[in-house]
Amino acid sequence: MPxxxxxxxxxxxxLPPQTAIATGNNAAWRxxxxxxxxxxxxxxxxxxxxPNTEIHCAACARRFFVVPNxxxxxxxxxxxxx
Numbered sequence: 358m359p360x361x362x363x364x365x366x367x368x369x370x371x372l373p374p375q376t377a378i379a380t381g382n383n384a385a386w387r388x389x390x391x392x393x394x395x396x397x398x399x400x401x402x403x404x405x406x407x408p409n410t411e412i413h414c415a416a417c418a419r420r421f422f423v424v425p426n427x428x429x430x431x432x433x434x435x436x437x438x439x
Contacts, residue, residue: 366435379433384423386436392416400425400433411439 360380367375367386377386382400392414398421401410406422413420419438426434 368437370438377436384433388414390417398423402429
């Protein structure tokens with residue numbers, strides 16, 4: 358059976374929410390700056406982002422965190438701009 362790709366909220370600082378796609382504890386989304394390459398990240402710890410779990414857009418330096426659902430590195434709950 359193929360892995361399910363589920364839409365999850367992409368919560369942005371100063372823009373309306375958008376959608377990311379999650380498969381297990383991985384997520385992919387497009388940065389609102391319009392960069393051509395998608396951003397890809399894995400869920401981090403339940404305590405929040407650390408330097409090792411932040412995802413940075415190379416084009417605009419926005420920072421994101423993939424929020425786990427209930428425990429460290431769990432399935433993706435949402436992606437948040439930091």
